[in-house]
Amino acid sequence: MAPQSDFWMTMCGVENAAMVSQTESKSGDNSMLINQGPSNIYMSLGNFDFGTYELNFQMFIPFNGSAYYRLMHNKTCEVEDDDSDSDCKNVESYTIPAMEFYAESDGLAYINAGQEMAQSFVVPTEEWFEVKHIIDINNGIATCSINGEEIYVWPFIYQDRSFENGIMSLDGIEFNSVTPEEQIRMFYIDDFHFSYAQEQSEVAGCTDDDALNFNIEATIDDGTCEENSSCIPVGLPFFEDFEEDEFLTDCWKNMDRDMDGYKWTHMISEGVGYNSLRAVGSSSYINNIGTLDPDNLLRLPKLQIEENTFLSYYVRGEDSQYLDNYSIIVYEEHIDSLIDIGSTIIDTILVLDKVVQGTTYAQEIIDLSDFEGKDVYIGFRHHNDEDNYWMYIDDIYVYTMLVGIEEHEIQNSMAIYPNPTSESCYVTFSVKQKQDVKIDFVNIQGQLLMTRTINTVGSEIQYFDLSHLNSGIYLVKVTSNNDSAYKRVVIR
Secondary structure, three states, rough: OOOHHEEEEEEHHHHHHOEEEOOOOOOOOEEEOOOOOOOEEEEEEEEOOOOEEEEEEEEOOOOOOOOEEEEEEOOOOOOOOOOOOOOOOOOOOEEEEEEEEEEEEOOEEEOOOOOOOOEEEEEEOOOEEEEEEEEEOOOEEEEEOOOOOOEEEEEOOOOOOOOOOOOOOEEEEEEEEEEOOOEOOOOOOOOOEEEOOOOOOOEEEOOOOOOOOOOOOOOOEOOOOOOOOOOEOOOOOEEEEOOOOOOOOOOEHHHHHOOOOOOOEEEEEEOOOOOOOEEEEEEOOEEEOEEEOHHHHHEEEEEEEEOOOOOOEEEEOOOOOOEEEEEEEEEEOOHHHHOOOOOOOOEEEEEEEOOOOOOOOEEEEOOOOOHHHEEEEEEEEEEOOOOOOEEEEEEEEEEEEEOOOOOHHHHHHOOEOOOOOOOEEEEEEEEEEEEEEEEEEEEEOOOEEEEEEEEEEHHHEEEEEEEOOOOOEEEEEEEOOOEEEEEEEOOO
16 A cells, blocks of 8 residues: 555554555445554654644444554654664654554444543444544544544543643554554555544533633543642632532532521532532521521632623522522631621621522622722622522632723633643734733742743744743733733643
8 A cells, every 4th residue: 555655654664554455445446455464554644733633534344354543643663674664764762642443343342542441332344434533633622423423522632541641743543453452453444534624612621610720611621620729719710510529629618607507508409400400509498397597608719800800600599489588798808707607797798689589590690890809709698588498509600701802812812732731831822913922930829930021913822841840730821011811731
């Protein structure tokens, strides 16, 4: 195969490359046969570290065959002798697989992506079927589909069998008749296509809304979540939907101020949440127990309030004849003697006091702009409410409202990759007018570690060597004349 095509390469001393076959074909008369021998052939896709790409091909597994291929972050070879016919002579070994695909003669198949047997599924045998990968390097996502059905999504920074030490790049695809376990394979490939694709909707990141580096845009967790063990103030956006099995982290506070033994509870049942099975609830009457006169305070972790910050949440009652009263308070310091107990709460600001409006979830939005530049606690207080019933709150969201695209051009364009990283990263952003832009790296104690000022216009990419920094979480802040944005970067 390789001698007939400039696109396919023999790999590292394997003399028996794949063959052109007329035994099976999806279109035309020919296909590529990966046969016992061994056969090993590689398609270099271009060594991309940005963009979104679609890779698809047809595969045929005969009754006595099976299949193996892998996507590669990077592919080189062991050092070869000078008289070797390999295309990979005298190159230091630096092979980083991104994913492995196994399929057996009975159609049982699985993918290694971050771990062995990350996903199992079934593929057809004795007939052609389509294999398609979408590789979105910008958002760190890869997908695999069989005959148009998506069977797995994973963070592309993974290696085939490890969450660690991957790189966010796509180098090529390797088809092999011998697996790393020395299992013999035989299969056919046809109609191979590789192209640039539109942006995809999946985003890899930390999906734990209590973590320091929570990414509200992430649709798949990449394993990088950092626990906020010291309860430092959390940047926006902040989101809590109460969907985790763990009710609250240590940075929350759930107070039974009236000391009756009841406080806010993790509710799990059909229809209790806003479009989900989970919410948080507090009661002024409990069946088989009786009337309560609650004073229950649920306090969020401390948040960094920015310009144009809003609080959104959904609330409902259980019974329209017994609707509960609640309020929302904001305060800067949590002093137990003033907050945890007593008929009144000292040194807090009341931003809302009302009765739940009904038994259907309604969204409430509160402007927090008065607290701009402050680190504050927000508390939901169920009180002044004897002998009613249950009230529920779900999907608490504290966010910054953008007032204009141009005014927040850095916020809308800033990115850091790879993230997490070990030695270096790129910071990207764009500005429409030529101006000075400052990039700062600070630690979680607020100490400035690195700073750089550049004069630029348009799209900008800046490289930073981080090898001198210890493992941990750092803040990258980009500031222009009329905008600023920050993101966290994790160094491992």
